[in-house]
Amino acid sequence: MLKGIFHNFYLRLAVFIILTVAETWFALQKEWIWFIPLMGVWLFILRQILLSDKRNAQKVAFMFDAIDNSDYAFQYATRGRSSNDKLVSESLNRITQILFQAKADAAQKEKYYELIMNSVNTGIIVLDDNGVIFQTNNEALRLLGMSVFTNVRQLGRIDENLENTVRNIQPGDKHQISFTNERGNVHLSIRVSEMTLQEKHVRILAINDINSELDEKEIDSWIRLTRVLTHEIMNSVTPITSLSDTLLSLHENADDDIRSGLEVISTTGKSLISFVESYRKFTHIPTPEPSLFYVQKFVERMVKLARHHNNFPNITINVSVEPSDLIVYADENLISQVVLNLLKNAMQAIGSEQEDGLIEVKAYCNEEEAVLIEVSNNGPVIPQEEAEHIFVPFFTTKEGGSGIGLSISRQIMRLSGGSIALKSAPAAKRTTFILTFP
Numbered sequence: 001m002l003k004g005i006f007h008n009f010y011l012r013l014a015v016f017i018i019l020t021v022a023e024t025w026f027a028l029q030k031e032w033i034w035f036i037p038l039m040g041v042w043l044f045i046l047r048q049i050l051l052s053d054k055r056n057a058q059k060v061a062f063m064f065d066a067i068d069n070s071d072y073a074f075q076y077a078t079r080g081r082s083s084n085d086k087l088v089s090e091s092l093n094r095i096t097q098i099l100f101q102a103k104a105d106a107a108q109k110e111k112y113y114e115l116i117m118n119s120v121n122t123g124i125i126v127l128d129d130n131g132v133i134f135q136t137n138n139e140a141l142r143l144l145g146m147s148v149f150t151n152v153r154q155l156g157r158i159d160e161n162l163e164n165t166v167r168n169i170q171p172g173d174k175h176q177i178s179f180t181n182e183r184g185n186v187h188l189s190i191r192v193s194e195m196t197l198q199e200k201h202v203r204i205l206a207i208n209d210i211n212s213e214l215d216e217k218e219i220d221s222w223i224r225l226t227r228v229l230t231h232e233i234m235n236s237v238t239p240i241t242s243l244s245d246t247l248l249s250l251h252e253n254a255d256d257d258i259r260s261g262l263e264v265i266s267t268t269g270k271s272l273i274s275f276v277e278s279y280r281k282f283t284h285i286p287t288p289e290p291s292l293f294y295v296q297k298f299v300e301r302m303v304k305l306a307r308h309h310n311n312f313p314n315i316t317i318n319v320s321v322e323p324s325d326l327i328v329y330a331d332e333n334l335i336s337q338v339v340l341n342l343l344k345n346a347m348q349a350i351g352s353e354q355e356d357g358l359i360e361v362k363a364y365c366n367e368e369e370a371v372l373i374e375v376s377n378n379g380p381v382i383p384q385e386e387a388e389h390i391f392v393p394f395f396t397t398k399e400g401g402s403g404i405g406l407s408i409s410r411q412i413m414r415l416s417g418g419s420i421a422l423k424s425a426p427a428a429k430r431t432t433f434i435l436t437f438p
Contacts, residue, residue, distance in 0.1 A: 123207035241269030288331035295363045296321040306343035315357035322364045330416050338409040342375040349379035376432035
């Protein structure tokens with residue numbers, strides 16, 4: 001009987017109530033011979049009830065401690081237990097499984113949302129009023145040129161104005177800011193909204209790179225202008241050249257002055273046509289046909305071609321490709337125009353008189369697994385006022401230069417889905433052009 005009472009909570013409770021009534025009656029009747037032994041049984045049942053409650057309370061406390069430590073693997077035993085203990089253990093096990101599934105679902109959703117955030121072309125930064133960063137996506141880190149971003153104070157290393165803007169910008173504000181990092185000149189637009197997250201007021205910054213938009217509009221404008229100009233010049237010059245050639249053929253015995261004048265018109269016209277044809281290249285770049293090719297062999301071939309054009313003995317060209325089997329997916333023929341143009345420009349910048357001229361070509365992968373090719377030289381550094389215009393069509397500082405080499409290079413990289421940027425280091429006397437391939 002005692003074993004059944006020990007294992008069944010409800011039977012224990014019923015016996016406890018009956019004994020309480022009996023004890024009260026015997027006490028009133030002063031039947032101590034029955035009161036004393038029943039009191040022992042009553043105390044034993046009371047102790048079992050209290051111990052049962054204590055064990056259940058301990059089970060619940062242990063379960064919550066385990067959940068706080070993210071331990072969902074434990075299970076309470078249910079075999080060989082009383083029906084009440086079995087019910088309590090099964091209920092606690094079920095609660096544990098429900099909480100585990102809820103946490104797993106939340107983690108999966110968080111991963112899903114993080115994947116979405118990292119797939120958009122807009123940088124996202126979530127920060128509180130103290131400047132602590134709650135979350136960022138890959139695009140935000142790329143735009144800021146950072147690998148880890150935990151506090152707004154880190155922006156001060158890039159640009160103090162950038163730090164102040166991000167720290168003080170308020171919900172509803174729209175801002176544009178420019179700064180310089182290893183990617184060159186960066187122009188960003190920032191928009192802000194707000195919300196309450198984990199009982200904290202946070203701001204959500206949406207950051208967009210307006211460099212690419214400005215470049216694309218600028219290039220499109222130059223292309224349209226160039227097409228109009230070349231079309232009008234060709235329409236005007238071609239008939240004049242043709243007519244002068246015709247007159248020369250019809251009047252072979254013409255006066256020497258007249259014939260000389262016609263020859264000048266014809267020669268000038270043909271030179272002008274050739275000149276205009278070179279600008280047509282800027283507006284008629286073929287559609288890239290990308291394929292995989294090894295960077296090491298490609299760069300070595302470009303160096304040989306550049307040496308063929310300008311073989312200055314005072315210039316050393318070093319090539320470094322890491323890893324040696326690095327590959328790029330792009331149109332090799334078009335990219336060769338870009339790299340060859342950069343190498344020729346570097347040689348011309350150093351010239352034949354500067355001692356210890358050095359050109360370095362480096363190729364590697366960055367943290368985002370993009371392929372970068374750097375072409376640097378130790379010739380005279382491009383002045384800042386000129387550096388801002390070097391990619392503008394027809395801008396040149398070289399005597400006899402056309403001013404379309406770098407603009408064509410930029411358009412080729414743009415059509416290839418990549419970019420070209422200038423990075424100057426006046427203190428180190430280095431000029432570096434960086435090609436980035438996604």
